[in-house]
Amino acid sequence: MSGTEPTRHPGRPWALPSTIAREFDPGGAGRRGRRTVRDWFADFSCFAAAVLLGMAGADAISANPHVSEDLADLDQVVGALACAAVWLRRRWPLGLAVAMVPVALVSDTGGGAAAVALFTLAVHRPFRYVAWVGAASIAMIPFAYWMRPDAEMPYGVSLAFGVLISLTVIGWGMFVRSRRELLLSLHDRALRAENEASLRAEQAQRLAREAIAREMHDVLAHRLTLLSVHAGALEFRPDAPRPEIVRAAGVIRESAHEALQDLRQVIGVLRGGDTDAPGRPQPTLAALDALVAECREAGMKVVLDSRVTDPDAVPAALGRTAYRIAQEALTNARKHAPGAEVTVTVTGAPGEGLTMTVRNPAPPGDVPKVPGSGQGLIGLAERASLAGGRLGHRALPGGGFHLEAWLPWAS
Known part of the structure; x- marks a missing residue:
C-alpha cells in the first residue's frame, strides 16, 4: 500500500x-x-x-x-x-x-x-x-x-x-x-x-460521528428552541408586562446555560475520543417528569400520562431512547404548534415493550416561522430502529400531529 x-x-x-x-x-x-x-x-x-x-x-x-x-x-x-x-x-x-x-x-x-x-x-x-x-x-x-x-x-x-x-x-x-x-x-x-x-475503522468513525451528531441534535435542539421561541416573543411583544419579560429572560438564561453545558460535554467527548468518558448523567425515563416540568415553565401546555409502574426500573438504554423521543417530539410541538396542548402517554411492561405516544391538536393561532433542518423525525426513526423498535407519525385532520414509538423491553 x-x-x-x-x-x-x-x-x-x-x-x-x-x-x-x-x-x-x-x-x-x-x-x-x-x-x-x-x-x-x-x-x-x-x-x-x-x-x-x-x-x-x-x-x-x-x-x-x-x-x-x-x-x-x-x-x-x-x-x-x-x-x-x-x-x-x-x-x-x-x-x-x-x-x-x-x-x-x-x-x-x-x-x-x-x-x-x-x-x-x-x-x-x-x-x-x-x-x-x-x-x-x-x-x-x-x-x-x-x-x-x-x-x-x-x-x-x-x-x-x-x-x-x-x-x-x-x-x-x-x-x-x-x-x-x-x-x-x-x-x-x-x-x-x-x-x-481500514474499512471497519472508517465505519466505526462514521458511526461514532453519527451518534455524536444525533446526540447534539437531540440535546441542543430542545434548548435552542426555547431560546428561539422566547426571544421571538420578546421581539414581537416589546410592550409585554414586566413579569412576563422577566420570566422569558429567565428561561432564555437557563436554556443558554444548559445548552452551553451540553455543548461542553459533547466537545469533551470529541477531544478525548472516549464516548464512555464521565460527564453529565444521561437522562432516563424517570427524568421525563423534569422534562415536562421544564416545558411547562417555558409556557407549554403538556399533559403527561405515564402508566409505567416503576420508571426507575426501566433499563438505562431504553429509558434514554424514550426520553430523547419525547424531548424531540415536544421540541417539534413547541416549534410548529405553539399554544396547543400536547399529550404524552407512556405505557408498557417488561416483555411487552414500551409504547410512547405524543399527540397535539392544531395550534390555536398563527405559527411563527422557526428555522429547522427537518431531520428530527428522521433521527428519531433511526434511533428507534437502532434500539430494535419502530416509530411512526402522521398528520391529524385539522392540522394536528400524532407520533407513536414502540421500543422492546426485555423481561
Missing part, C-alpha cells in the same frame, strides 16, 4: 503491486516492465546454467565416436544459438520451449537451453501448455539417443536418464510456480485484511 500501482491479472480478481506481479506473470501482462536486479540475476543464472550444460554436452559430443566431426561442429553452433535464445525466455516462454523441442533432438549442446526453456514454461504458464510441450520433449528423447547413441551408457539407461531429467525439470518448475501462487495468495489475503480493517 505504498505507492505502487496495482496490476490486475487475467482471470484473477485481485489487485497486486507491480513488483510482486513481475515475479509471477502467468498471462504475460508484465512482460514490458523493466527488469529488476533480481530478474537480471535470475536470467543470468539460467543463461550460465544453459552454457555450462551446453559445454558438458559439447565435450560429450566431441568424444562420441558415433558422431562425425562436422556434425559435432554443427551441434555446437546450434547449441550456442540456443543458449543465446535463453535471454528471450521471459518474453516468449511458450514459443521458446516449443522451438527447443527440435533443438534438443539434433543438438546435445543445446540440451541445457532446452531444459531452461522447459523450466521457464512450467513456471510461467498453466499446466496444459507444460503437458503438451513436456510430452513432446520426452517423446523426442528415444529418437535423440537413437540418432546419437551414448558412447558409455547403454541405450536403455540413457533413455531412462533423459526422461528422469525432463520430469525433474518440469516438476521443479511446477513447484516454483505453486510456491509463487501461494505467496501471492498470502499477499492478497494480507491486503484484503488490511483493507477490511
